[in-house]
Amino acid sequence: MSTLQKNKNILFILTGSIACYKVVQVISSLVKENFNVECVMTSGAQNFIGISTLEGITGNKIYLDLYESGYAMAHISLVRRADLIVVAPATANYINKIAQGVGDDLASTLFLAYDFKKPFLIFPAMNVAMFEHPLTKEAIVKLKKIGICILDTAQGSLACGEEGYGRLLEPEEILRKIKEHLNLKEFQPIKFHGDACRILITGGGTVEKIDSVRSITNSSSGNTAVDLANSLSERGFLVTLLLSEQNQRKLSSQVSVRRFLSSSDLDSLCLKELSVKHYDFVIHAAAVSDFSVKEIQINDSAEAIKYDLNKLKMSSESEITLILKKNKKIISDLKNYSLNQNVKIIAFKLMPKSSQIDIETAVRKVFNHSGVSFVVHNSVEDLVAQKDSRKFSIYSTNKGNIESQQVDGVSGLAHQISMLMVGG
Ligand SMILES: Cc1cc2nc3c(=O)[nH]c(=O)nc-3n(C[C@H](O)[C@H](O)[C@H](O)COP(=O)(O)O)c2cc1C
The missing domain is CATH 3.40.50.10300 (CoaB-like)
Incomplete structure (x- = not known):
């Protein structure tokens, strides 16, 4: 496998989206590749996956509370020791909140303590209406303007049963983006x-x-x-x-x-x-x-027409028979x-x-x-x-x-x- 620089610190912030389960796979892959991953969960995220799951996978303490005794300065120290910060999945609530400069929990306060020297990647995950809400759109534009990297979402069926944009990117894509932003793209061929x-x-x-x-x-x-x-x-x-x-x-x-x-x-x-x-x-x-088309017979004219697939647009008046030839x-x-x-x-x-x-x-x-x-x-x-x-x-x-x-x-x-x- 291509050589990746090891021992990088990634700070992972998980917010309250149903797509949290997808991110467990991303974190597990990063840990297997020797990255040190530290996680922060909002109280919303704790409804979707267990704290012990992340603790078991990362081997690190999971940070939940801004005022936790013994870790009161975590909102500063976590950002300082990270080489890259990822928010995935990022809810509409989180994106809108940080765009307003609100810091009312650990996850949002971390953003206020962010020093703009390292990559801060946000992977949104939400229902299409939330994603297309004018305030969410405005928040995304605002964050992009100050240099925050907000990744695309995927289009398709959403957990709520609706269709459209807003779906979290697939784990492989998230992994690829994280590595790209850590400049670990150096290609070392097998x-x-x-x-x-x-x-x-x-x-x-x-x-x-x-x-x-x-x-x-x-x-x-x-x-x-x-x-x-x-x-x-x-x-x-x-x-x-x-x-x-x-x-x-x-x-x-x-x-x-x-x-x-x-x-x-x-x-x-x-x-x-x-x-x-x-x-x-x-x-x-x-x-x-x-098979491909060899000849077209127009059934009421009883004669096959010369096949010229680029010029011809058949009339739909008559039934036709297609003669197919076998492809190699x-x-x-x-x-x-x-x-x-x-x-x-x-x-x-x-x-x-x-x-x-x-x-x-x-x-x-x-x-x-x-x-x-x-x-x-x-x-x-x-x-x-x-x-x-x-x-x-x-x-x-x-x-x-x-x-x-x-x-x-x-x-x-x-x-x-x-x-x-x-x-x-
Ligand atoms: C079952 C369920 C699924 C949810 N999924 C999402 C989601 O994918 N994206 C989103 O923006 N909000 C979602 N929400 C709403 C958020 O959990 C809610 O706005 C919460 O306040 C977000 O808080 P946090 O992101 O700060 O943790 C969901 C709520 C429920 C009950």
């Missing part, structure tokens, strides 16, 4: 046979045009590929990601991205990358369409394209819920036809699960026998893949 280990990842669904405005596509989001790319790059691999145009997820600045639309675009990009650069691994997670299997060509003939390929096999025998038969077929080293299997039914609860099985072959290993979540998958890579 070496493989003496050189930086280079990985090509493909992700997302392809779009096959029917005419200039219509297309055939699939429901693959490309998010697993983005998470793998971010996570592997954070671990020190040099990652290039070939990603479908539709995916707009945030990527680590270390990941190089090229975009594709159709399966033939993706095929060309694979050729272009693999034939000129030495890649050690390819993770082929893109959902490539098996990109995965079978990856080794042929590759400058490095020892490149190792990891294929993905998404299947509807199936018996173990059927899964192994399908996986064996991928091994036999594509010359891949590993196959990651997951099931369609599992796609709705949160990314860290998804189940993946990594298959490999050993003297003709198939072996598998189950991993939980996309971060577990990234970890296991990196172990396979480093282990050779």
Whole structure:
């Protein structure tokens, strides 16, 4: 993994949002990476997670009360010894309060004692209406003006059941931001046979045009590929990601991205990358369409029209029949394209819920036809699960026998893949 400067002190302020549980994971990861984390909880935060949980994880005292006997100067000393201060999750109440200069508890008084020399990061978490409230907006602008870093929120379904902005960023993203602000971005690549280990990842669904405005596509989001790319790059691999145009997820600045639309675009990009650069691994997670449009028949004219997907916009007056042609299997060509003939390929096999025998038969077929080293299997039914609860099985072959290993979540998958890579 990339070398990070250790022994930094992080002061973590947790306020009364339902998203407190997400932050426990962030704190636990920081402690595992040898950061010293000290926590302050508002009385609101104590309703959502236990004081003992944080005490157990950090190994440090948890600060709750401005007037606690023996720690009366904590509002000064905590800020002084911190290298970076994080407020996550930050409630609407906290943001509005500190923007007014109110210091009526330990968490808000810490902000008044802040010396503006070190990063102060605020990760808001709230309902969309609270986030878009004119006073909250005004408070955010005010804090930004005086140099406080207020991070974006994510868009999506909120704990209250509503949709919109205001959702706390995911733990991995919070971790990344904290490290960025501590200037721990220095990239130290993992070496493989003496050189930086280079990985090509493909992700997302392809779009096959029917005419200039219509297309055939699939429901693959490309998010697993983005998470793998971010996570592997954070671990020190040099990652290039070939990603479908539709995916707009945030990527680590270390990941190089090229975009594709159709399966033939993706095929060309694979050729272009693999034939000129030495890649050690390819993770082929893109959902490539098996078919593209060969011909369109307008049913009442009884004749096929010449297929020109860029010019034509079909009339909707008549029924049409699409004649589809089979697309090539990109995965079978990856080794042929590759400058490095020892490149190792990891294929993905998404299947509807199936018996173990059927899964192994399908996986064996991928091994036999594509010359891949590993196959990651997951099931369609599992796609709705949160990314860290998804189940993946990594298959490999050993003297003709198939072996598998189950991993939980996309971060577990990234970890296991990196172990396979480093282990050779
Ligand atoms: C179940 C529940 C969930 C809440 N979640 C949030 C939240 O995500 N964001 C927020 O700004 N306030 C939330 N609140 C309201 C705050 O807890 C409340 O404004 C409190 O005064 C915040 O205090 P503090 O941030 O200073 O600790 C929630 C309240 C309840 C009862």
